Amino acid sequence: xxxxxxxxxxxxxxxxxALLIAAPxxxxxxxxxxxxxxxxxxxxxxxxxxxxxxxxxxxxGHSAFFGLGMYGAAAALLTVRPPNLGLAIVYxxxxxxxxxxxxxxxxxxxxxxxxxxxxxxxxxIFYVIIFTWTAVTGGENGLTFRRPxxxxxxxxxxPFTSNTLHWFVLAVVACSYLLLRxxxxxxxxxxxxxxxxxxxxxxAIGYQVERYxxxxxMLSGLFAGLAGALYAIQNKFAAPDFVFFLISGEVVVFxxxxxxxxxxxxVAGAAFFLLLRExxxxxxxxxxxxxxxxxxxxxxxxxxxxxxxxxxxxxxQ
Amino acid sequence: MLALDDVHxxxxxxxxxxxxxxxxxPSEVVGLLGRNGVGKSTTLKTIMGLVRPSQGRxxxxxxxxxxxxxxxxxxxxxxYVPEDRRIFRLLTVxxxxxxxxxxxxxxxxxxxxxxxxxxxxxxxxAERRGQAGGTLSGGExxxxxxxxxxxLEPKIILLDEPTEGLMPRMVxxxxxxxxxxxxxxxxxxxxxQNVPLTLEASQRVYIMEKGVVRHHAPAxxxxxxxxxxxxxxxx
Amino acid sequence: MELLxxxxxxxxxxxxxxxxxxxxxxxxxxxxxxIMDVVNFAHGxxxxxxxxxxVITLANTHSFWLALVVSSVTIGLLGAAIQVTTLRPLLGxxxxxxxLATFGLSLVLQNYALWQFGPVARKIQxxxxxxxxxFYLEYPWYRIVIALLSAAIIGGLWLFMKxxxxxxxxxxxxxxxxxxxxxxxxxxxxxxxxxxxGAGMAAxxxxxxxxxxxxxxxxxxDWVIKAFIVVVVGGMGNLGGSILASIFISLLEAYASLWVxxxxxxxxxxxxxxxxxLFRPTGLFVPTPK
Numbered sequence: 048x049x050x051x052x053x054x055x056x057x058x059x060x061x062x063x064x065a066l067l068i069a070a071p072x073x074x075x076x077x078x079x080x081x082x083x084x085x086x087x088x089x090x091x092x093x094x095x096x097x098x099x100x101x102x103x104x105x106x107x108g109h110s111a112f113f114g115l116g117m118y119g120a121a122a123a124l125l126t127v128r129p130p131n132l133g134l135a136i137v138y139x140x141x142x143x144x145x146x147x148x149x150x151x152x153x154x155x156x157x158x159x160x161x162x163x164x165x166x167x168x169x170x171x172i173f174y175v176i177i178f179t180w181t182a183v184t185g186g187e188n189g190l191t192f193r194r195p196x197x198x199x200x201x202x203x204x205x206p207f208t209s210n211t212l213h214w215f216v217l218a219v220v221a222c223s224y225l226l227l228r229x230x231x232x233x234x235x236x237x238x239x240x241x242x243x244x245x246x247x248x249x250x251a252i253g254y255q256v257e258r259y260x261x262x263x264x265m266l267s268g269l270f271a272g273l274a275g276a277l278y279a280i281q282n283k284f285a286a287p288d289f290v291f292f293l294i295s296g297e298v299v300v301f302x303x304x305x306x307x308x309x310x311x312x313x314v315a316g317a318a319f320f321l322l323l324r325e326x327x328x329x330x331x332x333x334x335x336x337x338x339x340x341x342x343x344x345x346x347x348x349x350x351x352x353x354x355x356x357x358x359x360x361x362x363x364q
Numbered sequence: 365m366l367a368l369d370d371v372h373x374x375x376x377x378x379x380x381x382x383x384x385x386x387x388x389x390p391s392e393v394v395g396l397l398g399r400n401g402v403g404k405s406t407t408l409k410t411i412m413g414l415v416r417p418s419q420g421r422x423x424x425x426x427x428x429x430x431x432x433x434x435x436x437x438x439x440x441x442x443x444y445v446p447e448d449r450r451i452f453r454l455l456t457v458x459x460x461x462x463x464x465x466x467x468x469x470x471x472x473x474x475x476x477x478x479x480x481x482x483x484x485x486x487x488x489x490a491e492r493r494g495q496a497g498g499t500l501s502g503g504e505x506x507x508x509x510x511x512x513x514x515x516l517e518p519k520i521i522l523l524d525e526p527t528e529g530l531m532p533r534m535v536x537x538x539x540x541x542x543x544x545x546x547x548x549x550x551x552x553x554x555x556x557q558n559v560p561l562t563l564e565a566s567q568r569v570y571i572m573e574k575g576v577v578r579h580h581a582p583a584x585x586x587x588x589x590x591x592x593x594x595x596x597x598x599x
Numbered sequence: 600m601e602l603l604x605x606x607x608x609x610x611x612x613x614x615x616x617x618x619x620x621x622x623x624x625x626x627x628x629x630x631x632x633x634i635m636d637v638v639n640f641a642h643g644x645x646x647x648x649x650x651x652x653x654v655i656t657l658a659n660t661h662s663f664w665l666a667l668v669v670s671s672v673t674i675g676l677l678g679a680a681i682q683v684t685t686l687r688p689l690l691g692x693x694x695x696x697x698x699l700a701t702f703g704l705s706l707v708l709q710n711y712a713l714w715q716f717g718p719v720a721r722k723i724q725x726x727x728x729x730x731x732x733x734f735y736l737e738y739p740w741y742r743i744v745i746a747l748l749s750a751a752i753i754g755g756l757w758l759f760m761k762x763x764x765x766x767x768x769x770x771x772x773x774x775x776x777x778x779x780x781x782x783x784x785x786x787x788x789x790x791x792x793x794x795x796x797g798a799g800m801a802a803x804x805x806x807x808x809x810x811x812x813x814x815x816x817x818x819x820x821d822w823v824i825k826a827f828i829v830v831v832v833g834g835m836g837n838l839g840g841s842i843l844a845s846i847f848i849s850l851l852e853a854y855a856s857l858w859v860x861x862x863x864x865x866x867x868x869x870x871x872x873x874x875x876x877l878f879r880p881t882g883l884f885v886p887t888p889k
Contacts, residue, residue, distance in 0.1 A: 164872075168869045450777075
């Protein structure tokens, strides 16, 4: 019987949520956008945490799921008139799901480092396909399109303002978080964690480890695709750069910096990284990755549990 | 020369050694007996730095050595022959021996002399010197493991169950080597399941049970008093 | 039909040349993995920095060969420094941490190069020009020389590993780190040595390859993936395997680029990787353990 989460937890959650809701009302446009981006990258990092933090599988392929969510949404927004929000999201999810199924099938038989390298290779395969199939994907230049309206079919349809877009993204991310939390605390989630702790023993007990892993990859891929779709909607473009494996690497950086296995840690990690990037860019222009990279490497060595790692037990209760 | 003082060692959460105290003097052959799983191998591993004790002291030649890396201990004069031999399977016999020879301050003549000594004691190794370690039989690998340790010219050799799984002929060869080493002034800490051999070869014997030393006596006493052996080892 | 035959011939030689360079990079990577279980994500950057050091040395001394030596030694030392500061503290921890640490380093090194040298590609001049007749075609001498040099370096490595004192120590440590230590081999120093050798070889590869492509801060990225693929296909830790795999994959890619663009030809190596992992996961050229 998993213990009820504490009052402290829910209070914390409510406070953070309130701050995020208030954000667009108090922050200048630039920072408002910044917070929205943090949420989207945070969602991507959360999806990655399902694999890294809960199942113990380090994936470098999340850029592929993210990218396909992005391009999937782009496809919906370019081919269906008028551009439809729901459809964009669905297309994005389907795109990511298909790829996730593909990756899941191949990679779950592999352990550790072989799995990681394979996911990296898959990400690159999709990158190459997207980059070179100019007719469909716009190649190097990517695709641009219009943002859909916030629509509930039959009820209303209003264009997004920057504030409502932010709240929409916040709503999606918050719900995703709650849903993922529910899943990690469910029996299914427990098995995933058992796999991370001791795979051979979990297998010996009788669990079909491969099946669980496949579901984990699909789940992870779906939410990553959702993040990609949101990104497309927010920014109105899709580009192959986001499918390049370095993006996956950055996602893993968010996870580790924030604390794997906590779900919120990666979001904090994303925020931390993006803030550092913003801050250092002022001084180092485009070479911000030098100090940020150094900080990250130092964290891996000296602070491997990440920023929120110390909260891991409490957050998972 | 070698002294363990109230050593506690854990494997993960498992408390394996509960305060082991053992001493080995220069050139002594000391036996360590006990049933399977009482912590005999762990004691040797703790001495050799393969596991760190959580408590207690390990002293060699007067200095504290607990927590030092194995290669330091090898330089100080402790050699280790593990239970599963662990020779370098893909290296030739000769190369296996070389790992102990290629130390600082050893002249070429000295290396030659040591090698010749090894081949003299273990003619089978001379025959197979160009063969990969993994192709040797179990007994031959045991010889190689001991010869390899001898190349370090150690002050003490930690022997973990050297006669396990060997034919009687090879067991006597091991017995002979222990004597040779003893005559050369090398101390030996001998962990064994073979009680008669241990009692014959050692001067003193410790008997362990559940992670502590329960009994300690000169081997001569134990040879006369079989009851103690029965009590702890059920033999 | 005759036209195709020419091209196949050229591509075969190209494939072997590229394969040898890739082999130089991959040997270092597989050695490092074999001995200390470290997947060095920064290996491509060592290759890239090697090329840059080559550019600078060449500019100052006008000697290609000196550039090769200086680059290998400098980057070898850099590798040693990296191993001691960043990887030694991680010994014994989860292998994931070394991947992450080297990934972080690769970001730092790449951007450092961008910062110092700018985004415009530099060129390394070939030490000599001139073509020779390969059957009825003109083929640059230089490429053949690269392949031979790479082979020589790898051959030198093999000899060192087989007969040198440190070679025996390295092989012993790779097989059984603990017993190697128990035999008095200073394992931490051996790790540093191997990392330095791997780094030096990657750097040499960068200088040798420099005249063929432009030298820029991102050149490591393509190679790091290829090198990983080669290492896995060849069998992790298996030196001979990675050399064979390098040539095999480079040949396949060279042939593939007869039909598709080079950017797409890389998919060949990805496919080989996936097939290997599915059917012979210990390595394509390694007999499957019974």
